[in-house]
């Protein structure tokens with residue numbers, strides 16, 4: 001090895017030392033050195049068609065491998081195209097390392113090419129963003145990025161490398177600062193063992209709980225604590241509700257699992273609720289559960305403690321250590337199991353009632369033409385090979401699939417999380433497939449998401465990835481809203497509505513992608529869904545299955561309070577019946593304490 005090296009070379013070598021074998025992005029001159037040396041260092045550099053797909057791929061890769069995913073983009077427009085993906089990783093707390101090209105330092109503020117300031121653009125959606133001016137700092141920043149991305153709460157970090165100053169000329173390797181190459185490696189996210197006294201208090205509380213409920217979040221996935229969680233649930237007889245990435249840590253068909261459909265009444269009825277590794281937010285109704293239960297909160301990151309909940313024990317621990325300690329001291333908790341049997345029976349019964357309710361809806365979905373998203377959800381749930389990753393994109397159809405699917409491993413279901421963007425599915429499917437060794441992945445897309453991210457199906461084809469893209473094609477950005485609120489042709493919006501946010505009717509995405517070499521089908525009848533996954537998987541190819549969807553289905557979100565602000569500005573006598581009835585029922589104002597104006601305004 002020569003004593004000198006280019007900045008891009010040192011950065012690529014540092015990536016290799018961090019164990020990086022794959023990175024996703026779109027080329028550009030400002031990032032040429034780092035990109036070229038990454039190829040030469042033996043990293044699989046995957047070129048995508050839109051930088052956001054590179055970030056989505058790195059995010060999915062991180063969620064599956066539990067290691068930072070790496071993405072890259074050039075200066076200015078490249079970095080800006082990455083922003084939506086970076087935001088998703090930030091909201092989902094996914095450890096993603098973003099490598100950015102940068103305009104020349106010497107040209108700053110003089111009309112430089114592709115000049116932009118990632119530090120301010122990405123400042124609020126990364127843990128940190130830095131400009132690395134000197135080759136001497138390359139290895140230091142790369143190592144710091146990997147450590148900090150994996151320091152709880154996990155999340156994306158970004159480093160910009162200015163074209164000139166960073167890669168001006170080779171430097172002496174010995175001149176690198178704050179960096180030791182190989183002789184010391186600290187582990188990211190080391191175990192955090194629970195305090196024994198606090199642990200004893202947890203055991204005491206659980207031992208006498210008659211209606212305990214364990215609600216677990218992402219830490220269970222990141223800490224790979226599925227086996228321990230299942231042991232706790234089954235051996236200590238404590239029902240468990242799994243949120244977000246932890247879903248599937250305990251196989252969801254088991255009786256001890258509390259699915260979302262029955263979660264709220266059980267929280268209300270519980271006497272002790274243990275929150276483990278959960279960040280409480282929008283998806284948890286901000287913890288406003290109206291329960292008399294006492295809470296125990298356990299998390300790796302003390303900042304995740306929900307301070308507004310009545311909490312008897314607050315404990316810092318990683319998920320796996322906590323569960324192991326609970327099992328080791330579980331004799332007392334197990335001793336109380338008999339008193340908890342009626343509670344467990346209730347869980348089983350509530351699951352049964354929810355399934356019966358679902359069967360009633362299913363019957364009407366079966367009768368719907370073209371294809372109802374609930375039917376797609378049931379078909380995918382029934383046909384998905386065990387443990388295969390599934391990515392959710394279509395806004396409307398994903399709600400049905402998320403509710404219906406029974407997962408068997410944590411991290412198996414990958415979605416937009418709190419970012420709630422659409423268009424991520426194509427890139428995430430690519431990252432998920434590569435993370436599993438080019439294995440098959442199923443992605444549920446909407447036609448809207450295809451418009452945003454569909455260009456990267458070419459990437460999946462070019463990389464020969466057996467990703468199955470199922471497109472719920474309702475010819476609209478949420479077709480159901482037309483009938484639910486606006487009326488035929490979006491009448492309420494007046495003559496300029498021009499079809500509102502309907503798209504070209506029944507676009508044949510299958511025909512669009514067939515010339516690339518995809519396996520394709522066009523489905524407009526429910527029975528054509530039979531064995532569709534088997535056929536697509538059998539092809540071994542990137543598949544595009546165009547499913548002509550029913551156009552009057554609304555996302556279940558509109559049935560709950562979250563819809564309260566969306567339509568109440570429209571006059572009650574002009575909107576369609578579902579929304580009109582809500583106006584007339586006083587549905588909207590009642591969520592603002594009976595007044596027409598939101599509180600605090």
Ligand SMILES: Cc1ncc(C[n+]2csc(CCOP(=O)(O)OP(=O)(O)O)c2C)c(N)n1
Pocket residue numbers: 393394395396397420421422423445446447448449450472474476477478479
């Ligand atoms: C990037 C982004 N832009 C806009 C939105 C707002 N939005 C929410 S749902 C939706 C419609 C998406 O259409 P499609 O992907 O076809 O989903 P579906 O019609 O199946 O609900 C839009 C535009 C969003 N979530 N993300």
Ligand SMILES: [Mg+2]
Pocket residue numbers: 446447448472473474475476477478479
């Ligand atoms: Mg759509």
